[in-house]
Amino acid sequence: MKILQFAKEWKSTAKELVSHSFVFAQFLSLLHLSHTYICSPTLVYGPSMLPTLNFTGDVVLVEKLSTLLGRVGSGDVVLVKSPENPKKTITKRIIGVEGDTVSFLVDPANTDRFHSIVVPKGHVWIQGDNIYASHDSRQLGPIPYGLILGRVFCRVWPPEDFGPLRPLE
Amino acid sequence: MASQSFIWNLAKTYFTAGLIGLTVSDRYASFMAVRGFSMSPTFNPHDKKTSGIVLDDYVLVEKLCLEKYKFSQGDVVVFRSPTNYKQKNVKRITALPGDWIHLSSFDTVKIPKGHCWVEGDNAACSEDSRSHGPIPLGLICGRITHVVWPPQRIGRVDGKITEEGTLPL
Numbered sequence: 233m234k235i236l237q238f239a240k241e242w243k244s245t246a247k248e249l250v251s252h253s254f255v256f257a258q259f260l261s262l263l264h265l266s267h268t269y270i271c272s273p274t275l276v277y278g279p280s281m282l283p284t285l286n287f288t289g290d291v292v293l294v295e296k297l298s299t300l301l302g303r304v305g306s307g308d309v310v311l312v313k314s315p316e317n318p319k320k321t322i323t324k325r326i327i328g329v330e331g332d333t334v335s336f337l338v339d340p341a342n343t344d345r346f347h348s349i350v351v352p353k354g355h356v357w358i359q360g361d362n363i364y365a366s367h368d369s370r371q372l373g374p375i376p377y378g379l380i381l382g383r384v385f386c387r388v389w390p391p392e393d394f395g396p397l398r399p400l401e
Numbered sequence: 402m403a404s405q406s407f408i409w410n411l412a413k414t415y416f417t418a419g420l421i422g423l424t425v426s427d428r429y430a431s432f433m434a435v436r437g438f439s440m441s442p443t444f445n446p447h448d449k450k451t452s453g454i455v456l457d458d459y460v461l462v463e464k465l466c467l468e469k470y471k472f473s474q475g476d477v478v479v480f481r482s483p484t485n486y487k488q489k490n491v492k493r494i495t496a497l498p499g500d501w502i503h504l505s506s507f508d509t510v511k512i513p514k515g516h517c518w519v520e521g522d523n524a525a526c527s528e529d530s531r532s533h534g535p536i537p538l539g540l541i542c543g544r545i546t547h548v549v550w551p552p553q554r555i556g557r558v559d560g561k562i563t564e565e566g567t568l569p570l
Binding site: 260317376 | 481516
């Protein structure tokens with residue numbers, strides 16, 4: 233009799249446990265999906281985007297939808313998986329999309345020599361706003377579109393710079 | 402009234418299941434169909450002449466390898482095509498960063514940092530690194546471990562290199 237009662241109690245506890253873990257799993261899934269498909273906050277730092285983004289570190293919102301739909305075009309600031317190290321992400325501005333002809337200074341610190349190149353199919357040309365301290369398509373070549381993770385659309389930190397990023401003049 | 406709440410419950414259940422299912426397929430493992438003959442002895446081992454109805458192979462793709470991007474020579478991977486981000490290709494990794502690869506038509510190529518060399522098992526009809534060069538590891542979105550359908554072909558996909566000549570020496 234006692235065992236039966238014990239089993240009954242245990243059963244209700246187990247049921248509760250299952251339902252709780254289910255809710256927890258649901259919450260985590262929602263978090264994951266909004267992170268990968270809609271929008272996520274990211275910390276970016278470094279000198280390569282200097283007039284637009286600060287050197288010391290900004291928190292920006294990155295939206296993923298326009299990347300998935302293929303709406304990312306030239307002029308957008310994007311988060312890209314680095315082709316040299318897939319665990320690292322870099323923030324750059326798209327200068328040209330497939331079929332565009334882009335001209336760029338090879339070594340802006342020393343010479344005025346510049347090159348022109350046609351961006352191949354399915355690739356984009358990315359460059360930092362600070363051309364003197366940026367490791368980008370000028371060294372890496374055109375980047376496959378599949379490496380783009382999302383479009384930076386808003387800065388949330390530091391608070392005095394809150395708002396959309398200014399376009400390149 | 403009762404039927405309305407029934408429909409509401411049903412919708413909620415489906416929504417939750419979809420949420421969790423999508424998360425699992427994103428983060429851990431998913432199924433996909435392999436089309437085409439570029440991996441022919443490993444997947445879809447049909448002859449073009451004999452097949453009346455061609456059944457695609459369904460495979461299990463594990464995504465856990467994406468956390469560290471640790472791959473070994475001979476792994477069969479799914480990656481986004483560098484020329485079209487919407488298209489996914491299935492090929493076998495034959496060389497990793499730092500390896501040298503010998504090609505008959507080109508010279509020896511060194512695989513750059515963060516890239517890999519992919520080739521189809523069926524060299525005759527495969528569009529791979531031999532035509533568009535090494536691909537960035539960041540484009541890889543999973544490793545194929547098992548064939549799950551059709552039933553007579555269920556089994557592991559082993560990481561061997563089937564053809565001589567594709568093996569970099």
